[in-house]
Amino acid sequence: MSKKEKERKIRVVIAKPGLDSHDRGAKIVARALRDAGMEVIYTGLRQTPEQIVETALQEDVDVIGLSILSGAHNTLFPEIMKLLKKKGLDDVLVFAGGIISQEDIRSLKKIGIKEVFGPGTPTSTLVEFVKKNAPKRG
Amino acid sequence: MVPSLKDIQQLVNGVQKGDKRSIARTISIIENNQPNAQKIISLLYPKTGKAHILGITGPPGAGKSTLIEKLVKELRNRGKTVGVVAVDPTSPFSGGAFLGDRVRMQDLSTDPGVYIRSMATRNHPGGLARATKDAARVLDASGKDVVIVETVGAGQSEVEVVKVAHTTIVVLAPGLGDDIQAIKAGQMEIGDIFVVNKADRENANKAVSDIQAMLEMATEKKGWKPLVVKTSALTGEGIAELLERIEEHMRHLKTGVIDERRKERIENELAEALTQKITESIINELKQKEEWNKLTQKILSRETDPYSAAEKLLTKRLKTTRKR
Numbered sequence: 001m002s003k004k005e006k007e008r009k010i011r012v013v014i015a016k017p018g019l020d021s022h023d024r025g026a027k028i029v030a031r032a033l034r035d036a037g038m039e040v041i042y043t044g045l046r047q048t049p050e051q052i053v054e055t056a057l058q059e060d061v062d063v064i065g066l067s068i069l070s071g072a073h074n075t076l077f078p079e080i081m082k083l084l085k086k087k088g089l090d091d092v093l094v095f096a097g098g099i100i101s102q103e104d105i106r107s108l109k110k111i112g113i114k115e116v117f118g119p120g121t122p123t124s125t126l127v128e129f130v131k132k133n134a135p136k137r138g
Numbered sequence: 139m140v141p142s143l144k145d146i147q148q149l150v151n152g153v154q155k156g157d158k159r160s161i162a163r164t165i166s167i168i169e170n171n172q173p174n175a176q177k178i179i180s181l182l183y184p185k186t187g188k189a190h191i192l193g194i195t196g197p198p199g200a201g202k203s204t205l206i207e208k209l210v211k212e213l214r215n216r217g218k219t220v221g222v223v224a225v226d227p228t229s230p231f232s233g234g235a236f237l238g239d240r241v242r243m244q245d246l247s248t249d250p251g252v253y254i255r256s257m258a259t260r261n262h263p264g265g266l267a268r269a270t271k272d273a274a275r276v277l278d279a280s281g282k283d284v285v286i287v288e289t290v291g292a293g294q295s296e297v298e299v300v301k302v303a304h305t306t307i308v309v310l311a312p313g314l315g316d317d318i319q320a321i322k323a324g325q326m327e328i329g330d331i332f333v334v335n336k337a338d339r340e341n342a343n344k345a346v347s348d349i350q351a352m353l354e355m356a357t358e359k360k361g362w363k364p365l366v367v368k369t370s371a372l373t374g375e376g377i378a379e380l381l382e383r384i385e386e387h388m389r390h391l392k393t394g395v396i397d398e399r400r401k402e403r404i405e406n407e408l409a410e411a412l413t414q415k416i417t418e419s420i421i422n423e424l425k426q427k428e429e430w431n432k433l434t435q436k437i438l439s440r441e442t443d444p445y446s447a448a449e450k451l452l453t454k455r456l457k458t459t460r461k462r
Contacts, residue, residue, distance in 0.1 A: 009233070088159065
C-alpha cells in the first residue's frame, strides 16, 4: 500500500435522530467501525435532520449511519434524505439501524437508505457492508 | 480521482466565499495529501493572516470541548464568525478514530457563522494532526474572524499547538494535581492564559492559587505575564472574562510581538518544509543506486548495521555534491 492510499480513510458520521436516548447500539457500531480503521464522528443524542446533514457536510463524510429506536423513522429519514439531496450530498452512503418493520424497511430503501440493520446484527456484517458500499472518492 | 486545476480553482473561490462544501472538500484534500494539495495551499496562502487563532489544550476530560461551545456562543453574540478544528487521537492499532468533540457542540452545527471540523491525529505526534495547521489556514482564508484549534486530550509534552495558535489556552480542572504538577515542564510552559474549568466543583480556588504560584516563578514571555481565569462551562461563569483576557492578549500581540512571532514561526516552518523536501529527494535518489540494495542486503545478513550504512551513503553523497 502506498503512503497516499493509507492516508485516505473512510469517514463516517453516526447520528441519533429523534428523541429517544438509547445510544448503546450507536456506540457499538461507532466502536466497530473505528476498530475497522475508519474515522467515526459521533454526534450525540437528539439530532434534528438539519443538524445531521450539516455535520455530514462540514465533516465531508463518505457514510452516514442513523440509529433510531423511537419509531419516528418514517418522518425523520425522508427529511434527512431530502436535505442531503438539497445540499448536493447525494453520493453519501446512508444506512440505518434500529427497530423498524419489514414494510417500513422496503419504503425506506426506496428513498435511498441503502440498508437497514436490526438488533443482533453482527458488527462484522456492518463493517463489510460499509467497506463494500462506501463511495470511492479521490 | 485527481482534482483538476479547474476544480481546485473552483474550490479556492468557494472557500473564499465561505461556502461550507468547498471548505469541507478542501480540508479533505489537504488532510489526505491528495495530488494538488500543495497547490491549494499556495493559492489560499495569500488570503490568510486575518483570523485570530486560539489554541485550546489540556488533559482529557478537563472540559475543552464544552468550554469551546460556550466560547463560540459568546463570540457569536459579539458578532464574530468562528471556525473550529477539533483533534482526537487515531488508534495506533487499527488506524481508526472515534471523533466525539461535536457531541459537546451540538447547538453550533446549524449556525451559518460557525464551521466545525473533527480531525484524527493519524498518528502525528504533538497533540495535533499533520494537516491541522493548514485546516486552520483554510478557515482563516474563508473569512472566519476567530479560528479555534482544539488539541487531543493532551499530556505534558504535547505542545505543538503553540506553533499554530496566536493565543494558547491551557484548560485544567480542579483535582488534577498539586503544586508539584504545576512546576513540571511542557504544557505548563505554553499557556498565555490558563483556565481552571469546572469552577462549580470544590478545590477550584486551590487549583487557581497553585497555578498562580507557579506563574509567579516563571519569567514573563515577551512582555506578557500569563494569567489564570476560573470558568464553569456548565454554568457559564467566567466565559465573558475569559474572552476579555483573550482580547487583551491579542492587543498585546498587536504591539509588535505578533510580527516577531510570525517571522520566527515562518522561519521554522520554512526550515521544516525544506528538511522534508531535502530528505525526500536525497532518499529517493539514493534508492535508485545499486549501493542502496547492497547495503540493505548487508544489514539483513548482519554484516553491517543501519547507522554505519547510513553514514556510508551520506559520505558518498556529500562527496558527489562537492565535486559538482
